[in-house]
Amino acid sequence: MLSLFETMIEATIRLSVPIILMAIGNQFAEKAGVMNLGAEGMMTMGSFTAVLGAYYSGSAVVGVLAGIVGGMLVATIHSLNTVEFGGNQNISGLGLNTLAAGLSAFLCRELFSSGITPSVQNLQRTEILRKIPLVGHILSRFSPLMYISIIIIIVSLLFMKKTTLGMRIVAVGDDPTAAETAGINVWNVRHLAVCVFCGICGGLAGAYLSIGQLSFFQDDLVNGKGMLAVIAVKMGKWNIGALSLVALMFGFFDALQVQIQINFPSVSPELVELIPYIVAVIALFISGENSAQPKALTQPYLKNKYKF
Amino acid sequence: MKLLSRDKLAGALTTILILFSAFVVISILLLCIGVSPLSTFGALFKGAFGSKLGLINTIQKAVPICLCALGVAVAKQAGIFNIGINGQMIIGSIASVITAVYIKGLPTAIHVPLCLIAGMLGGALYALIPTLGYLWRRLNILVLCLLMNTMAVKIETWLIYAYFKDPNALTNSTYRIQASSNLPNLVRTPARLNIGFIIALIVSAIMYIYFYKTTSGFELRAVGLNNNGAKYAGINTKKYISSSLLIGGALAGLAGAIEVLGTYYRLYVGFSPAYGFDGIPISLLSGNNPIGIIIGSIVFGALRVGSSTMQVKVGVSSELVDVIQGVLICFIALEYLFKFASNKLLGKIHHKEAANVKSI
Numbered sequence: 001m002l003s004l005f006e007t008m009i010e011a012t013i014r015l016s017v018p019i020i021l022m023a024i025g026n027q028f029a030e031k032a033g034v035m036n037l038g039a040e041g042m043m044t045m046g047s048f049t050a051v052l053g054a055y056y057s058g059s060a061v062v063g064v065l066a067g068i069v070g071g072m073l074v075a076t077i078h079s080l081n082t083v084e085f086g087g088n089q090n091i092s093g094l095g096l097n098t099l100a101a102g103l104s105a106f107l108c109r110e111l112f113s114s115g116i117t118p119s120v121q122n123l124q125r126t127e128i129l130r131k132i133p134l135v136g137h138i139l140s141r142f143s144p145l146m147y148i149s150i151i152i153i154i155v156s157l158l159f160m161k162k163t164t165l166g167m168r169i170v171a172v173g174d175d176p177t178a179a180e181t182a183g184i185n186v187w188n189v190r191h192l193a194v195c196v197f198c199g200i201c202g203g204l205a206g207a208y209l210s211i212g213q214l215s216f217f218q219d220d221l222v223n224g225k226g227m228l229a230v231i232a233v234k235m236g237k238w239n240i241g242a243l244s245l246v247a248l249m250f251g252f253f254d255a256l257q258v259q260i261q262i263n264f265p266s267v268s269p270e271l272v273e274l275i276p277y278i279v280a281v282i283a284l285f286i287s288g289e290n291s292a293q294p295k296a297l298t299q300p301y302l303k304n305k306y307k308f
Numbered sequence: 309m310k311l312l313s314r315d316k317l318a319g320a321l322t323t324i325l326i327l328f329s330a331f332v333v334i335s336i337l338l339l340c341i342g343v344s345p346l347s348t349f350g351a352l353f354k355g356a357f358g359s360k361l362g363l364i365n366t367i368q369k370a371v372p373i374c375l376c377a378l379g380v381a382v383a384k385q386a387g388i389f390n391i392g393i394n395g396q397m398i399i400g401s402i403a404s405v406i407t408a409v410y411i412k413g414l415p416t417a418i419h420v421p422l423c424l425i426a427g428m429l430g431g432a433l434y435a436l437i438p439t440l441g442y443l444w445r446r447l448n449i450l451v452l453c454l455l456m457n458t459m460a461v462k463i464e465t466w467l468i469y470a471y472f473k474d475p476n477a478l479t480n481s482t483y484r485i486q487a488s489s490n491l492p493n494l495v496r497t498p499a500r501l502n503i504g505f506i507i508a509l510i511v512s513a514i515m516y517i518y519f520y521k522t523t524s525g526f527e528l529r530a531v532g533l534n535n536n537g538a539k540y541a542g543i544n545t546k547k548y549i550s551s552s553l554l555i556g557g558a559l560a561g562l563a564g565a566i567e568v569l570g571t572y573y574r575l576y577v578g579f580s581p582a583y584g585f586d587g588i589p590i591s592l593l594s595g596n597n598p599i600g601i602i603i604g605s606i607v608f609g610a611l612r613v614g615s616s617t618m619q620v621k622v623g624v625s626s627e628l629v630d631v632i633q634g635v636l637i638c639f640i641a642l643e644y645l646f647k648f649a650s651n652k653l654l655g656k657i658h659h660k661e662a663a664n665v666k667s668i
Contacts, residue, residue: 037454081638090450094588094643099634102627109625110341223459235450258442270466277459281437286453288445296416306648 016251022229025201032193033173037093041100043184044072046206071203086300122215173294355617356610371607375563376587387532391658392453393584395460400561403430432563491570
């Protein structure tokens with residue numbers, strides 16, 4: 001029998017993984033100057049294609065790869081819209097949310113004639129870690145994707161701080177004109193940040209939701225987690241460590257809500273679910289206008305051939 | 309050519325190009341799954357406009373969408389992107405349903421307007437939070453609105469479960485509203501058409517006059533077109549931005565109130581039709597013009613009504629409508645590119661004309 005404390009920690013980590021992954025992906029896009037409201041869409045598409053991949057190949061690993069491809073697919077549309085053709089980033093993101101939700105629900109019904117896919121191979125546990133003495137039985141309870149996300153946090157921290165490409169992403173998001181003068185291809189860097197980095201993170205986050213936590217896909221699986229990731233980036237002030245903590249906070253309140261529902265049926269769980277949002281609003285009010293925000297965020301950088 | 313200015317012509321061409329591109333993409337998708345796009349769109353159209361029942365349902369569905377789109381448009385005229393319409397609508401419907409259920413013994417002529425006003429106040433009050441965030445702290449309205457959309461659904465669920473649940477109802481919902489607060493119906497058979505339709509038309513007319521015939525509306529549009537320019541011209545930009553957000557919230561609340569008082573007569577848990585999100589593409593496609601918004605909202609209402617017919621007749625699941633909307637919004641995001649393309653097209657025609665004139 002687990003103590004309440006242990007259960008809470010475990011559930012918090014479990015529930016915050018997708019938010020952390022997506023928030024890191026979003027941080028890449030936003031640092032490069034592309035607002036990504038399509039986070040929800042990337043996760044939805046990723047979770048759907050992950051199940052598709054696992055269903056048709058019979059292997060969960062292929063499923064995860066398919067999830068990444070799904071996330072990148074949506075991210076590609078976003079970067080084509082916003083980076084290549086200088087479209088409105090907010091509207092494109094919202095459109096992709098609707099599109100991904102509609103497309104996955106539509107294809108799900110066309111392929112499986114129901115709103116829910118059959119069960120597939122999942123990655124809920126990491127059995128290899130069971131052999132480790134003392135902590136093995138705890139560590140093996142998490143999905144391998146959780147460990148991958150820890151690696152992603154560390155790698156992206158180092159990547160943004162220590163590598164040339166990381167610096168270039170920041171430069172492109174702060175002042176694209178200056179970056180271009182310095183010889184950086186603004187569009188390629190932005191494409192890379194949105195399409196590859198953000199897409200991979202979004203796809204992984206989606207895959208975690210569908211085959212890392214469950215073993216199927218259904219409508220509304222993402223259920224606002226993408227938006228929480230967008231907000232986590234703002235609240236974490238584009239700092240990977242801070243935004244991971246904010247995402248953990250969201251995960252903690254989600255876990256708390258589940259526990260309250262089990263242990264105190266008289267308290268309405270919605271009220272507990274509201275807490276992280278209220279905290280977020282108050283935190284936004286207190287922190288005020290964000291000077292850490294990339295200067296060129298939401299501003300398209302047009303190619304010369306598309307100028308009037 | 310002379311009747312229309314080139315800007316207007318380019319604008320119309322842009323809209324046509326966007327609609328056509330979306331149509332092509334959806335057709336390709338339908339061909340991929342082996343369905344004829346023509347029969348699918350035919351079934352959609354027939355379901356929405358083919359019968360009296362379909363037509364009435366379409367108009368009825370268009371009413372809240374139209375009001376939400378107007379709410380988006382007011383803010384957009386001031387250069388603000390209000391995507392919190394959905395949340396404001398939900399809060400508005402809560403306020404209106406509470407007024408409708410718990411205030412008793414009023415005649416319809418007083419009770420209905422009271423509930424509508426309650427809905428508007430609820431929506432405006434909910435829009436006040438992002439407005440204050442903008443005024444006091446210069447917060448990103450977009451992010452606040454997104455937060456508050458999700459919050460609104462949770463607030464609604466919480467309030468219904470905790471305080472207003474009708475224990476005898478089959479679904480989780482509030483008590484049925486008082487008979488005196490039901491919106492009067494204009495048509496009863498084959499489907500109900502309530503006066504929400506007239507309210508939406510009146511509001512659209514008022515908004516049209518406000519946008520294009522009053523000084524205040526002119527200043528509002530000036531703020532949206534060039535915030536700094538308007539500021540230097542002595543316009544109080546903050547006032548216009550905040551009031552347009554509040555008006556948008558009130559309109560969204562009105563939409564929610566009409567939906568509850570005229571269609572459902574109760575507030576269900578999970579009542580969050582995405583009318584607010586429908587309003588965004590409509591307002592953008594129509595260039596925030598109320599006349600265009602009326603047409604656009606009828607089209608979007610038709611999509612929703614026709615989708616069930618389509619599902620039965622062609623066997624394409626009704627989720628296709630979401631895909632259509634998503635594709636459409638993505639193309640609207642590319643408006644700049646389409647504008648560029650249509651200007652190029654028109655430019656060529658223009659050059660030819662000029663050449664003709666010279667040769668004569």
